[in-house]
Amino acid sequence: MKRILIQLILMSVLCLGYCGGLFAQATSQISGTVKDATGAVVAGAGITVTQTATGVTRSATSDASGVYVLPSLPLGPYRMEVKKEGFATYVQTGIVLEVASAPTIDPVLKVGAVSESIQVEASTVTIETSSTGVGQVVNSQDVVELPLNGRQVTQLITLAGGSNVVQAGFGQSPTVGNLMSSKNYPNEALVSVGGGMLNGTTYLLDGGSHNDPFNNLNMPLPFPDSVQEFKVETSALPAEYGQHSAGAINVVTKSGSNQFHGDAFEFVRNNYFNANDYFTASPAHPNGQSDGLKRNQFGGTIGGPIKKEKVFFFLGYQGTLLRSQPAALKAVLPTASELAGNFTAYEAQCFKTPQTLVGAYTNNVLNYAVPSVVTNFASYFPVGPEPCGNVTYTISQNQNEHMGVAKVDYQINSKQSLFARYYGTHSLQPSSFLPSQGELSVANAGTDDTVSSLVLGHTYLISTAMLNTFHFSYSKIGITKFQVPIPTPTDIGVAGMYTALPHFSNINISGDFQSAGGFATPGLVNTYTWGVKDDFSVIKGPHQLQFGFSFLRPRQTSTFCVYCNGLFTFSGARTGNAMADFIAGLPASMIQINVSHDNEKWRSLGLYVQDSWKVNPRLTLNYGLRWEPYLAGSIDNNYVSHFNMQNFMANVHSTIWPNAPAGNLYPGDSGINTGGRPNFTTWNNWAPRIGLSWDPTGHGKTLVKASWGMLFDMPHTLFYYNYATEPLWGSSVTLINPSFANPWATYPGGVSPFPTVQNATSAYPKNGYYESVPLRVHNTYVDQWNLAIQKQIGSSWLFKASYLGNDVIHLWVDQEGDPSIYLTNGMFGVPIDPITGACTLYIGATPTTYTPCNSTKSTAARRLLTLIDPLRGTAQAQGPYYGSLELLNDGGTGSYNALILSAEHRLTQHFSMLANYTWSHCISDAQTTELSAPITNNPNNFRYDRGNCSFVDVHHNFNFSGVLQSPHFSSQTLQWIAGNWQLAPIIGIHSGSYFNVTTGLDNALNGAGSTSLGQRPNLMLSDPYCHPKTVTCWMNISAFANPTAGTYGNLPMNHLEGPGYIDLDLSISRRFPIREKQNLEIRFEAFNVANHPNFLNPGTANLAGGTNNTVMTASTFGKIQGDVAPRIMQFAIKYAF
Structure with missing residues (x-):
């Protein structure tokens, strides 16, 4: 099989040299059937299309069936001429080709002289017959004119329908891990398209891959003024699409033309014009507090000819300067009474149902003096107000961002064209740390991030029936996280701790406050990706055949210090309340790891063949096959391992690392010849696609589409990065229920194993963290199907009804292999x-x-492998060796069903609009987005965590966007007063997403740690909500109770629905003509015009580190703690020419 692969690649490389080019940028095509007035087909007609902006032409000849195809046409406006001896020349204008669309145009010739002409104006909307997927185009006018919050074009994804974007505030959680964190560029979006995985979407920018390989999300997209078109497509896409299963986002940047064009703009925000956040209201500030927001976004574009009808250029730049001090950040700090060990008032007054603390407390008073390490750490924070310690505070959140795009298009001759596009961004976010506010201000460490993207494309029209396109892409992402001066564990008196990095600690009192947290951990992440793609198409009668290949080579180098100084977690597991655990000095766990280095190299290969067969003028079949093997990534220095229970029971040890615990083998050991990869390559990945398009009337106004396809999904580099934390190189050690003052006192030997030494004779640490992936892991794949009906009414209206369904197979879930x-x-x-x-x-x-x-007995003493044999190791260091052992299970499944209804009106009669309603339901096992996050609750039954999909399952979703322009008045006075006005609204209404209630305790006594999904309680009432639902009482906390020790609660996964969402964004503008083709525009925009509070789920603050859980042990249990942004206004001025 490897020989076959090598031959295929060599053939593809030869094709690059012989055939010419690829997938020139993002393209479109025109096809149809030429007929005469009687309906008979006309063979041998000459069809010529001209892109009116650049003068580029393309020609074809209709075959014996009257059929013609003009593939891979650059986007933009076109004029079509059809000539045939004995007939008048047919001329159609107003044709606009959009990204990844394929309009069908059927010219009707009338008898006459060729010198005569028949003029036809194209419809503004056309039915698409070539693609089997369900998609929506957002054209350049809407991209520029709609009020996009932050000028982020990713907002356009939701306008297409069938998509859900995770709101700000859910950045990191047990259900999404680190998919969106400070390890990524700030403008990446967490979005589900067509019910797919949050990171399962293919992003294309000018035809080049635009996914961040670290997490498979998008790299930042260009600003609106530089975007030509934007298309969202999902469900059983053609075989040319691969690597990801949910759908494709296809974005095209603008190009130059024969005329110079461009603009200059500035958008300004100021806190004086904005509403205050709902949660900043207080007796001292009954109307809330300002966030101090000041933002300027400025820049411009210019495009034109370098040589008319030959070489064109386009340049664009946008700068963003942002300054803010949000006042709605919340924390719960220890009060003076609590610092004295007295929780009497806290437990009596801060919970709807008073609690009684257990363990180290008698009558809610600590049995011993508060440890000095606790008071030392608390001294870095303000004392909380009696009795509950709730504080609202302000930090600085500043950002400077610069992005630029440069593009050159070269029409070499009538058969060949070439383009090059560079896009770069730079974001600088200083640390939020302010010495005057102490550690409470450390919400993030600050980042310095850069992204560079280069795409080259070449198109070669070999003949009127054969075309080849070639495309090369390269991208680089650099993420740098700063370090801030915060105390180390040693600084506050923790004994026996090894300090790997000065001025850093990670101490987390769950739901209350923390020393730094994940967003303040220093680190470096660099990724590099290059890729090539070649597509060759040939027209044979009614068949349009296409075949090609794609190859991507991502590489990552990264350094992390997430837990290098230890992660102390106080969760309430030991006394019933997280703050009480902290005051008593009783963490639920402590994890320490060496500074970790994760360097990976990946490959992605896909070969495909597909055919669009026009069976007759009313029926088109599309079918194809894609071969997409799973090529496991290699990790530098062979930093991978593989655990096998049979080897453990047989006391089999590694020959590479002889002191490793039994059952854990490494590359080079017998049977582990993976070449430094976590698993073997899977060659037998075949993904068929099939669909049909049927015009039941034959008039081109109605279309019925149906399709089915299988699509594989490839993992991201983040998925395996936790291998870097394993012994010996990472040596992650987890201590359960240690002492805060001296966590290593109960560790075997009583001494910290850090810093560890890495050589073949080194002793392995006890209670180490390990992870393992099956050597023959199955790729996640999705079976997708759809049925859609499209109806065009008039020349401007298009209505669609689409059913989407999918089944997810081999979903990756993470299970504990060494439970207590x-x-x-x-x-x-x-x-x-x-x-x-x-x-x-x-x-x-x-x-x-x-x-x-x-x-x-202690969690470590009750672990499965310890109970079997705690000493199954070597003489150098007796066990127990294994702490947590995370095992990947590829047996998860999921399903999604949706109905999408949409109506679209293209810009005629002074208005355009796009409206859609989506009903959907998603059910899934708990997908893991990286090894160790999340870990399912029940190690013997991962189906226990099957339920409504996290974030994705939003049952009702309505979106509306439009542009309304004032008419042109014949009266000069009236035109001066009422002319050139424009109104552009965006309306979004959707139901709530689903979330969990967790106990915050290890009720099942299975050793579940902080990376688990969280154990759920028993549901005691059929209706768990408060009536009415308010921010202080969204859930009836009496509806939940801790399950009996050693058991799992009966509350289903993601059973509770959070608040819905209603938003109106509005743009009002007026253009003032200066001279021909020049104007000045004044624009006013408001986001959340009605200042409607859109609350986050209970227990979630509006910080970047929100979760999808609400924890019973937190004082905020059942309460809503945060919201999305209040009303924000901005003003803009733009000069266009």
């Missing part, structure tokens, strides 16, 4: 011995008796 076992009566049906008090655990076929049967 709850030793109790009835365990696995084995009763406690009534005389000895012993119980027997069957591990495999081997019975093991424990006397006494003790469920209160």
Whole structure:
């Protein structure tokens, strides 16, 4: 098979040299059937189309069936001429080709002289017959004229329907891991297209790959004035699409033309014009507090000819300067009473149902003096107000961003064209740390991020029936996270801690406050991707055949210090409340890791063939096949391992790392010849696609489409980066229920193993963290199908009704392979011995008796592999070796069904609009987005966490956008007063997303850590909501109760629905003509015009580190803590020529 692969690649390379070019930018095509007035087909007619902006022409001849095809045409306005001896020349104007669209135009010739002409104006909307997917184009006018918040074109994704964007505030959570974090460029979007995975969408910019390989999200997209068109497409796409399964976002930048054109603009925001955030209101500020926002976005574009009808250029720049001090940030800080160990007032007054603390507390008073390490750490923060400690505070959030695009198009001759496009961005976000506010201000460490993207494309029209396009792309992303001066664990008196990095700590009191957190951890992430793609198409009678290949080569180098100084988590697991755990100095866990280095190299290859067969003028079949093997990425220095339970039971050890624990093998060991990869390559990945388009009337105004396809999804480099934390190179060690003052006191030997030494004779740390992926892992793939009806009414209206369905197969989920076992009566049906008090655990076929049967032993002592044999290691260091062991399971599944209804009116009669309503439902197992995040709750049954899809499952979604222009008045006075006005609204209304309630405790006593999904409670009432629902009482907290020790709650996964969303954004503008083809525009825009509070889910603050859970042990349980932005206004001035 490898020989076949090499041959295919060599053939493709030869094709590059012989055939010429690829997929020139993003393109379109025109096809149709030439007929005479009687309906008979006309063979041998000459069809010529001319792009009116550049003068570029393309020709074809109708075949014996009257059929013609003009593939891979550059986007823009066109004029068509059709000539045939004995007929008058047919001329059609007003044709506009849009990204990835393929209008059908059927010229009707009338008898006459060729010198005569028949003029026809094209419809502004056309039905598309060539693609099997369901899609929507947003044209250049809407891109520029619609009020896009932050001028982010990713907002256009939702306007297309069938898509959900995760709102700000859900950046990191157990259900999305680090997909969106400070490890990524700030303008990336977390979006689900067509019910697909949040990072399962293909992004194309000018035909080149525009995905961030670190997380498979988008690299930042250009600003609106530089975008020509934008298309969202999903569901059973043609075989030329691969690598991701959800859909494709195709963006095209503008090009120059024979006339110079461009603009200069500035958009200004100031806090004086904005509403205050709902949650900043207080007795001192009843109307809320200002966020101090000041933002200027400025720049311009220019395009034109270098040599008319030959060489064209386009340049664009946008700068953004942002200054703000949001006042709606919330924290819960220890009060003076709590710092004295007294929680009496807190528990009595801060919960709807008063709590009684357990463990180290008697009558809610600490049994011993508050440890000095606690008071030392608390001294870096203000003292919280009595009795609950709730504070609202302000930090600075500033950003400077610069982005630019440069593009050159070269029409070499009538058969060949070439283009080159460069796009670059730079974002600088200083740290939020302010010495005057202390550690409370450390929300982020600050970042310095750059993105560069280069695309080259070449198109070669070999003949009127054969065309080849070639395309090369290269991108580089550099993410730098700064370091800020915050105390280390050693600085506050934690004993025995190794400090790998000065001025850094990660101490988290869940739901209350933290020292720094994930957004303040220093690190470096650099990714580099180059790729080539070649597509060859040939027309044979009614068949339009296309075949080609694509190859991407991503590479990543990164350095992290996430837990290098330790992560202390106080969750409420030890006393019933996170703050009480902290005051008592009793963390639920502590994790420490060496400074980790994750350097990876990946490959992605796809070969395809597809055919569009025009069976007759009313029926077109589209079918194809894509071969897309899974080429596992290689990790530098062989930093991967593989655990096998059979090897563990047989006490098999690595020959590469002889001191490694039993069962864990490495590249070079027998059977692990992966070449430094986590698993073997999967060659047998075949993805068929098939669909049909049927015109039931034959008039080209009605279309019925149906299709089915299989699409694979390839992982991102982030997925495997936790291998960098394994022993010996990373040596992640997790301590359960340690002491804050001296966490390593109960570790075997009582001494920290850090810093670890890495050589073949080194001893492995105890309770180490490990992860493993099946050597023969299956790729996630999606079976997709759709049925759609399109109806064109008049020349401007298009109505669509589409059903979308998909089944996700081999969804990757993460399970705990070394859970703690709850030793109790009835365990696995084995009763406690009534005389000895012993119980027997069957591990495999081997019975093991424990006397006494003790469920209160430490989490580490009850881990499965420790119970089997804690000393299964080497003489250099006796076990237990294994702490948490994360195993990938590729057996997850999911499903999605949706109905999309849409209406579109292109700009005629002074208005355009796009409206759609989507009903959808998504059910899924808990997808893992990276090894160790998230870990399913029940290690024996990952289906326990099956439920409504996190973030994706929004049942009702309505979007409306439009542009309304004032008419031209014959009266000069009236035209001066009422002419040249424009109104452009965006309306979004959708129901709430679903979320979890978690206990914050290890009720199941299975050792679930901070990266798990969170154990859920028992649902005690059929209606868990408050009535009425308010921000202080969204859920009835009496509806939830902790399950019995050793059991799992009955609350289903993502069972609770959060608040809905209503938003109106509006742009009002007026243009003042200066002279011919020049004008000055004054624009006013408002976002959330009605200042409607759009609340986040309960328990989620409007910080970048929000979650999708609300925790029972938090004082904010059941309450809404944050919202999306209030009303924001901005003013703009733009000069266009």
